[in-house]
Amino acid sequence: MKALLCKEYGPAESLVIEEVPAPVPGKGEVRIGVHACGVNYPDNLIIAGKYQVQPPLPFSPGFELAGEILELGDGVTHLNPGQRVAATSMGGAMAEEICVPATNVVPIPDTMDFTNAAGFIITYGTSYHALRQRAQLKPGEKLLVLGAGGGVGLTAVEIGRLMGAEVIAAASSTAKLELAGSRGAAHLINYTESSLREQVQGLTGGCGVDVIFDPVGGELFKDCLRSVDWGGRILIIGFASGTIPNIPANLPLLRGISIVGVFWGTFAEREPEANRNNMRELLAWFEQGKLKPCISRTYSLEDAPLAMKALLERHATGKLVVTL
Ligand SMILES: NC(=O)c1ccc[n+]([C@@H]2O[C@H](COP(=O)([O-])OP(=O)(O)OC[C@H]3O[C@@H](n4cnc5c(N)ncnc54)[C@H](OP(=O)(O)O)[C@@H]3O)[C@@H](O)[C@H]2O)c1
Structure with missing residues (x-):
């Protein structure tokens, strides 16, 4: 072969x-x-x-x-x-x-x-596990997705919207943002044009969002730490920027936020029944035409x-x- x-x-x-x-x-x-x-x-x-x-x-x-x-x-x-x-x-x-x-x-x-x-499997499986089990995203919450036009990011936009969140998509180009908009993002942020933090503060009346989905890491993570509301969660998905950020531990303390790790592969291995249930729900959504x-x-x-x-x-x- x-x-x-x-x-x-x-x-x-x-x-x-x-x-x-x-x-x-x-x-x-x-x-x-x-x-x-x-x-x-x-x-x-x-x-x-x-x-x-x-x-x-x-x-x-x-x-x-x-x-x-x-x-x-x-x-x-x-x-x-x-x-x-x-x-x-x-x-x-x-x-x-x-x-x-x-x-x-x-x-x-x-x-x-x-x-x-x-x-x-990998993109939708990761995003659903992250938002459902790790962030416990609730309807009406504000969800910020970085890398929102990429593989996992775009599926997080779609699933976040299906779970009833108000989705803010953030990416580096108009084409990527338009794609995220077509999958249900309510607001679009280009983080290469001006500060991610300022744009999020502007959209949320200075409060920040409830959940951040971050597959990018690097410099943007510093903005993420200052863009979350009290009780919020930051999902660590990956480091597509090539840089693993350090976390100043005082910020989660002061803002009452959680930094939540996500590793879909190990979840699927250690919790196979929960992963099978997730996959069943995702495939049902696909069959109903809710995921594209x-x-x-x-x-x-x-x-x-x-x-x-x-x-x-x-x-x-x-x-x-x-x-x-
Ligand atoms: N934790 C898990 O279980 C899990 C599962 C799957 C994937 N991941 C990780 O998630 C990350 C994204 O995976 P993916 O499949 O979605 O990749 P992808 O399709 O390439 O998307 C990554 C996005 O990151 C952004 N980015 C920023 N700086 C970048 C750089 N220097 N090089 C490349 N991309 C950059 C890009 O968006 P902009 O141009 O808009 O910034 C890009 O669309 C990877 O680190 C991957 O290993 C983790």
């Missing part, structure tokens, strides 16, 4: 396509014929040798995929060959076939195509490095997907 391979750590340009043996499912695994693979920010980290868990070289990037089940490993009884599914994996999805634990596999509705399915995944561009396997580069260079809107 064909696979995009990382043979030595480096940038996306150093990835190569090669023929490799098809994988064989172990106990509790399924073999899937990959039709589409979602591109995620950590794809760039894993090929650079900078991800928290590194597979041995050579390996394929790709943390999420959609396709058809080809074969069941021993002990798998709740899935069937031929079934249409989405799945997550610790890398390996940018290849024609992959074996993943059956527990990582989610059957998809007939109305969901493989391209949408490949970009669904934004796949802004698809790429061939050969062009997958271009997709990874677009994420790194901040050009991507919504989600990028590699189709096979």
Whole structure:
């Protein structure tokens, strides 16, 4: 089978396509014929040798995929060959076939195509877990989303609105903000034009918001600490800016706010039943037409490095997907 391979750590340009043996499912695994693979920010980290868990070289990037089940490993009884599914994996999805634990596999509705399915689990799963379990977002609360035109940010806008929040979308360009507006944001803030903090204070009568969803980190985090109302929560999602901020501990104390960590992958592993319930609700919303995944561009396997580069260079809107 064909696979995009990382043979030595480096940038996306150093990835190569090669023929490799098809994988064989172990106990509790399924073999899937990959039709589409979602591109995620950590794809760039894993090929650079900078991800928290590194597979041995050579390996394929790709943390999420959609396709058809080809074969069941021993002990798998709740899935069937031929079934249409989405799945997550610790890398390996940018290849024609992959074996993943059956527990990582989610059957998809007939109305969901493989391209949408490949970009669904991580973004929507993360945002829903963050807003539901971690922030306990309530109807009527004010939610500020940073990176609101990107992968997880855009889904946080959609889900926040569905949960009844008043959503303020913040991003770096008009195109990204317009996209966030199309998914339900009530207010739009360009944080490259003027201070995030001042714009939030202006929109909230000087009070700040109840919840901040932050996948960006870096300098903007300082503004976040001063843009939250009493009793508010800041969700730490990621550090797309490349900088992990330090937190002056006096500010959460003085403002009575909570800094809340979110790690969807570990949540799914440690609380599988809660994660399955979340996924059921998200897929039901999709089937009811309440969620509209934004796949802004698809790429061939050969062009997958271009997709990874677009994420790194901040050009991507919504989600990028590699189709096979
Ligand atoms: N905690 C979890 O469980 C979890 C799950 C999924 C993803 N994540 C993390 O969340 C972050 C975002 O992931 P994603 O898939 O949404 O990525 P993405 O689609 O690339 O979106 C990230 C956004 O961050 C903003 N950004 C600001 N500075 C940037 C820079 N120097 N380079 C790139 N982007 C920059 C960009 O928006 P503007 O241009 O508008 O600023 C961009 O749209 C990543 O750090 C990822 O690892 C965490």
